[in-house]
Amino acid sequence: MxxxxxxxxxxxxxxxxxxxxxxxxxxxxxxxxxxxxxxxxxxxxxxxxxxxxxxxxxxxxxxxxxxxxxxxxxxxxxxxxxxxxxxxxxxxxxxxxxxxxxxxxxxxxxxxxxxxxxxxxxxxxxxxxxxxxxxxxxxxxxxxxxxxxxxxxxxxxxxxxxxxxxxxxxxxxxxxxxxxxxxxxxxxxxxxxxxxxxxxxxxxxxxxxxxxxxxxxxxxxxxxxxxxxxxxxxxxFSASPDEIAFHEGLVAAYERAAAAGDGAVRYRGLHIDKAHADTARAWLAHVAATPGTPPGAVPSGGRE
Structure with missing residues (x-):
């Protein structure tokens, strides 16, 4: 739905x-x-x-x-x-x-x-x-x-x-x-x-x-x-641009770290790993499907 x-x-x-x-x-x-x-x-x-x-x-x-x-x-x-x-x-x-x-x-x-x-x-x-x-x-x-x-x-x-x-x-x-x-x-x-x-x-x-x-x-x-x-x-119940940017950045930071062989990385003062990235992807996918989200506001569509 x-x-x-x-x-x-x-x-x-x-x-x-x-x-x-x-x-x-x-x-x-x-x-x-x-x-x-x-x-x-x-x-x-x-x-x-x-x-x-x-x-x-x-x-x-x-x-x-x-x-x-x-x-x-x-x-x-x-x-x-x-x-x-x-x-x-x-x-x-x-x-x-x-x-x-x-x-x-x-x-x-x-x-x-x-x-x-x-x-x-x-x-x-x-x-x-x-x-x-x-x-x-x-x-x-x-x-x-x-x-x-x-x-x-x-x-x-x-x-x-x-x-x-x-x-x-x-x-x-x-x-x-x-x-x-x-x-x-x-x-x-x-x-x-x-x-x-x-x-x-x-x-x-x-x-x-x-x-x-x-x-x-x-x-x-x-x-x-x-x-x-x-x-x-x-x-x-709408995501703000700052929230979207934070989650997009978290996924990108984890993916860069994983590509370099690191399972965890520091992001905006937080310790993040795969669990954090998976949660961010799920949140971004939800935002992309939510009415009122401008087209292109979540470029990755949640990075599935």
């Missing part, structure tokens, strides 16, 4: 909001059929999906486009996916997954609707919203090749806060263990680790620090709750 920095929701029954999400510069947009759509408007939201996907694709072929259907236990998921699996869709933001069997149920639905609607290659973003999902994060992450990303839970008032019963703080200590379990599951499965969620709309300084904390932990992108948050999230 593309290593999206920012993923922004838009209610599927409000096409104007979808346009605002695109204009905000989000790397990916989730067309929501679940929590942001009242029950009596679910059908209207479904019928708007295909037009929204086509409209966005006319203007932007790059942006990720996902749909969040209603959860499996609502028995609305099939109707949601029947309407939403159309050419131009990137994947499914799959809510309320609690165990690997839920992933297989989604697989069965997508296999059917992809085949019927002429769509291929849809991927999942999986939010961890339940205690069961936290306990089984590793098994869920490995349950299907369609899974491209999982989200470490941090919400102040949403499902996971109710399920676990923590008292939210801006520092996020109360969710560190929860997020860490998801992060390690992502790393083992080789999928994109995302963090969430900053609910305070006007506190951009708090958002920036929270996003920086997530990046320091190892997350590579974040869910955005409002268009005004997108620019800050993109900034935090």
């Amino acid at each position: 593309v290593p999206y920095r920012s993923i922004l929701f838009a209610p599927a029954h409000k096409p104007a909001w979808v346009a605002k999400a695109l204009a905000a510069g989000a790397d990916a947009i989730v067309l929501d059929l679940e929590d942001s759509v009242p029950g009596h408007l679910k059908e209207q939201a479904r019928t708007a999906i295909a037009e929204s996907v086509a409209d966005v694709r006319e203007r932007d072929g790059r942006v990720g486009l996902f749909v969040r259907p209603n959860a499996l236990d609502t028995r609305l998921t099939g109707a949601d996916l029947e309407a939403a699996v159309v050419p131009g869709l990137t994947g499914v933001f799959a809510p309320k997954i609690g165990e690997p069997a839920d992933v297989i149920r989604y697989d069965a639905l997508l296999d059917h609707f992809e085949h019927r609607n002429g769509v291929t290659g849809l991927r999942y973003i999986v939010p961890v919203e339940t205690v069961g999902a936290i306990q089984r994060a590793r098994e869920i992450a490995l349950a299907s090749p369609r899974i491209g990303a999982m989200i470490g839970p941090t919400a102040e008032h949403a499902d996971i806060a109710r399920a676990v019963g923590y008292q939210w703080t801006p520092e996020g200590d109360e969710t560190l263990y929860l997020r860490s379990r998801v992060l390690l599951a992502c790393r083992e499965a080789g999928i994109h680790p995302l963090t969430a969620l900053w609910e305070r709309l006007d506190d951009l300084d708090g958002l920036r620090e929270f996003a920086r904390q997530g990046r320091r932990l190892g997350f590579r992108g974040m869910i955005a709750i409002h268009p005004s948050h997108v620019a800050t999230i993109n900034e935090v």
Whole structure:
């Protein structure tokens, strides 16, 4: 999956909001059929999906486009996916997954609707919203090749806060263990680790620090709750020119040393060896694949 920095929701029954999400510069947009759509408007939201996907694709072929259907236990998921699996869709933001069997149920639905609607290659973003999902994060992450990303839970008032019963703080200590379990599951499965969620709309300084904390932990992108948050999230999860130069220089220094027969070398006051070079290459490859990285900013493409 593309290593999206920012993923922004838009209610599927409000096409104007979808346009605002695109204009905000989000790397990916989730067309929501679940929590942001009242029950009596679910059908209207479904019928708007295909037009929204086509409209966005006319203007932007790059942006990720996902749909969040209603959860499996609502028995609305099939109707949601029947309407939403159309050419131009990137994947499914799959809510309320609690165990690997839920992933297989989604697989069965997508296999059917992809085949019927002429769509291929849809991927999942999986939010961890339940205690069961936290306990089984590793098994869920490995349950299907369609899974491209999982989200470490941090919400102040949403499902996971109710399920676990923590008292939210801006520092996020109360969710560190929860997020860490998801992060390690992502790393083992080789999928994109995302963090969430900053609910305070006007506190951009708090958002920036929270996003920086997530990046320091190892997350590579974040869910955005409002268009005004997108620019800050993109900034935090983008590599700076100085960072790129540092890692490029590290790889080059190690390669020169190795060619001269030395397995270790001093670089900018650091002792580096093959492990450091391999880590730098992996980081550069990630940066090269990240939306928003200017063409040519990582000349080696990670020196694979």
